[in-house]
Amino acid sequence: xxxxxKTIKNxxxxxxxxxxxxKNKMKGITNYKKDQGEFPKASESYAYISGKxxxxxxxxxxxxxxGVSFPKNFDINSKEGFDQLSELLKNVDKALTLKENxxxxxxxxxxxxxxxxxxxxxxxxxxxxxxxxxxxGIALDVSKIHLVNNSINIYSENNHLEIYVSKHLKETKExxxxxxxxxxxxxxxxxxKITSLTDLKIRVTNHEHxxxxxxxxxxxxxxxxxxxxxxxxxxxxxxxxxxxxxSELLKKQLEEINRVIEYNEEFNIYYxxxxxxxxxEGGYIEKLSENKNYIKLHQRNINYNGVPIEIADVYKKDTKxxxxxxxxxxxxxxxxxxxxxxxxxxxxxxxxxxNVEEELLKYNDRKAxxxxxxxxxxxxxxxxxxxxxxxxxxxxxxxxxxxxxVKMTEEKKFDFNQIGSILLKLKIxxxxxxxxxxxxxxxxxxxxxxxxxxxxxx
Numbered sequence: 001x002x003x004x005x006k007t008i009k010n011x012x013x014x015x016x017x018x019x020x021x022x023k024n025k026m027k028g029i030t031n032y033k034k035d036q037g038e039f040p041k042a043s044e045s046y047a048y049i050s051g052k053x054x055x056x057x058x059x060x061x062x063x064x065x066x067g068v069s070f071p072k073n074f075d076i077n078s079k080e081g082f083d084q085l086s087e088l089l090k091n092v093d094k095a096l097t098l099k100e101n102x103x104x105x106x107x108x109x110x111x112x113x114x115x116x117x118x119x120x121x122x123x124x125x126x127x128x129x130x131x132x133x134x135x136x137g138i139a140l141d142v143s144k145i146h147l148v149n150n151s152i153n154i155y156s157e158n159n160h161l162e163i164y165v166s167k168h169l170k171e172t173k174e175x176x177x178x179x180x181x182x183x184x185x186x187x188x189x190x191x192x193k194i195t196s197l198t199d200l201k202i203r204v205t206n207h208e209h210x211x212x213x214x215x216x217x218x219x220x221x222x223x224x225x226x227x228x229x230x231x232x233x234x235x236x237x238x239x240x241x242x243x244x245x246x247s248e249l250l251k252k253q254l255e256e257i258n259r260v261i262e263y264n265e266e267f268n269i270y271y272x273x274x275x276x277x278x279x280x281e282g283g284y285i286e287k288l289s290e291n292k293n294y295i296k297l298h299q300r301n302i303n304y305n306g307v308p309i310e311i312a313d314v315y316k317k318d319t320k321x322x323x324x325x326x327x328x329x330x331x332x333x334x335x336x337x338x339x340x341x342x343x344x345x346x347x348x349x350x351x352x353x354x355n356v357e358e359e360l361l362k363y364n365d366r367k368a369x370x371x372x373x374x375x376x377x378x379x380x381x382x383x384x385x386x387x388x389x390x391x392x393x394x395x396x397x398x399x400x401x402x403x404x405x406v407k408m409t410e411e412k413k414f415d416f417n418q419i420g421s422i423l424l425k426l427k428i429x430x431x432x433x434x435x436x437x438x439x440x441x442x443x444x445x446x447x448x449x450x451x452x453x454x455x456x457x458x
Contacts, residue, residue, distance in 0.1 A: 057091060068092070108246065111232075111239040121239050122197040122218070124227055129184055130191040160205045163217065165193045183221070197234075224422055233422060242422075250425060254416040257432050260442050263412045266291075267397055267447035274453075277376050281325045283451065284399065285313050288325075289378075293317050295388070296378055302347055302359045309343045311360070311388065313397075321393035327449050328401055331421045338431040341396060345438045351389055360385050394440045396431075399449035409446045 050063045063069040070088065075081035111118050163186055164173040172190050176182040187194060194200065200217040219237035226232075232239050271287035273279065278286060282298065289296040295315040301308035312322035322344075326337035347356050363377040380388075400406050408414040419425055435442035 057088075108233070108235075108240040108242050111241075113238065118239050119196065121225060121227060121232055121234070123195060125197055125223060125225060125234075126187060126191070126194055126199075128225075129187045132188070159207070159212070160209065161202065162205060163200065163202045165190055166199050166201055168193050183217070222423065224420075226420075231422065250422075250429070251417055253429050253432075254425060257416055257428060257442075257444070258414070260432075261414050261444045261446055263409065263446055267399075267445055268450060270450045270452050272453045273451050281313065281327055281399075284327070284449075285325060288314060295380060295384060297322075297360075297388070300360055300363050300377060302354060302356055307343065309347060310340060311344050311347060311356070312341075312394075315384075315388045315391065316395075317387075319393065320387065320391050321395050321443065322388070322391050323395045323397050323445070325397045325399070327399045329405060329419070329424075331424050334424050335427045338396070338427045341394060342431055342434045345394065345434060345440065348389065348391075348440075349438055357382075357385055357389060360388075392440050393443060394435050395443040395445060397445040397447060399447050401449035401451075406448055409448060414446045 050061060052060060053062050059071040061071060072084075072088070074085040074088075076085055111121075160175050161178055162173055163176050163183070168190075172193060174186060176186060187200070197218045198216060201214060202217045202220055203211050203214040205211050216237065218234065221234065223234035224231065225234070230241060232241050234240075267288070269284070269287055271284045273283035276282070277299070285296060285298045288294055293316060295317065296313075297311055297315060298313045299310065301310055303309075310324070313325040314323050315321070316323055324337060324341045324344075326334060328334070347354055351357060360380070361382065364379050366377055400409050404418070405414070408418065416425060416428055419428075432442050
């Protein structure tokens with residue numbers, strides 16, 4: 001890729017392979033017609049490109065990825081062919097030493113697994129997890145289990161996920177749930193036997209507990225780590241860092257998204273949380289829904305490809321907008337909330353196909369069998385369901401409780417570039433792009449999380 005930057009101009013890129021640095025984001029190839037220009041987007045990390053080099057000696061088109069492919073064949077058994085190959089190699093060496101680039105591509109630079117830095121990062125992750133350092137960001141990417149070895153659906157409800165410490169299989173093997181917290185708890189439990197990420201293995205077994213896949217845990221997790229004033233990410237088994245172009249594109253995109261942030265004192269309300277329907281955002285939603293301007297949609301799920309999806313948490317009548325409500329800055333939970341909002345767009349764009357109106361109305365017929373069920377699904381008139389499904393404003397209400405973010409909210413100067421997690425930043429970009437691509441209007445409200453029955457998190 002370094003050679004590509006030295007020899008191919010942006011406008012001469014004809015094909016690229018882009019790795020989207022996000023969980024649940026497909027990796028693929030996008031083709032571009034000649035002379036249309038190449039405009040990289042935030043969240044794209046180039047892994048391969050094909051294009052016309054600026055120096056015709058290299059040929060009409062070259063392919064650049066982990067290596068470089070030239071459209072020339074050389075007969076090295078002849079003097080002429082050998083001389084031509086030698087000349088090519090000399091020009092390649094010369095190009096790589098050029099100070100100026102023909103283009104600057106957003107990309108993640110990999111760190112060799114065998115390097116001292118990679119080993120230090122592996123050890124640092126374990127140390128911070130054991131010491132319960134809050135800033136460590138770790139996520140088990142279950143989608144990778146699905147795609148490993150080009151096999152589909154390796155991990156399913158009928159399979160089991162096991163984790164163990166290398167050389168200590170019998171005494172450390174445990175079955176875990178495919179959640180980030182399960183990994184963290186396991187590492188803390190067996191910390192005396194673990195010194196590095198490379199000590200841990202994870203395997204998939206079938207219903208008879210026969211092993212169908214066995215790999216290093218390192219290959220199945222995404223991790224962010226700030227180390228020696230540098231932010232490193234672990235993805236697909238490799239540590240790496242992003243170049244300035246990647247960071248620049250992401251920063252500009254987040255600055256654009258900052259412009260859709262709004263502040264409304266109406267959302268800064270005191271509420272109590274609890275169990276059942278008051279759990280998580282539930283308590284806040286119940287309190288907000290006491291205002292007749294809001295229609296509660298929370299937990300009114302519609303099945304989409306086997307996944308329960310909410311259209312939104314509430315519908316705001318006066319502005320005709322759908323609002324998803326989330327609390328706090330936890331990376332995994334925040335990403336899940338934005339992912340739900342993206343999936344809800346698919347339902348709203350395919351109302352007939354998924355019988356969305358009929359599914360929402362079904363909840364009117366549910367009888368409350370317990371006190372807990374009373375009020376869980378308020379009756380919504382058909383005319384209001386129609387208004388809800390015609391809404392084209394997709395909003396997120398983000399309630400903050402951490403001092404840093406509360407201050408930005410109070411000063412009405414919230415800046416997404418101040419969020420620490422790259423993964424969360426990219427999910428926000430993904431959400432924003434999806435909203436616009438589906439012809440909806442994106443909006444983000446920032447508010448204060450004023451739960452009364454908890455200790456201050458300030």
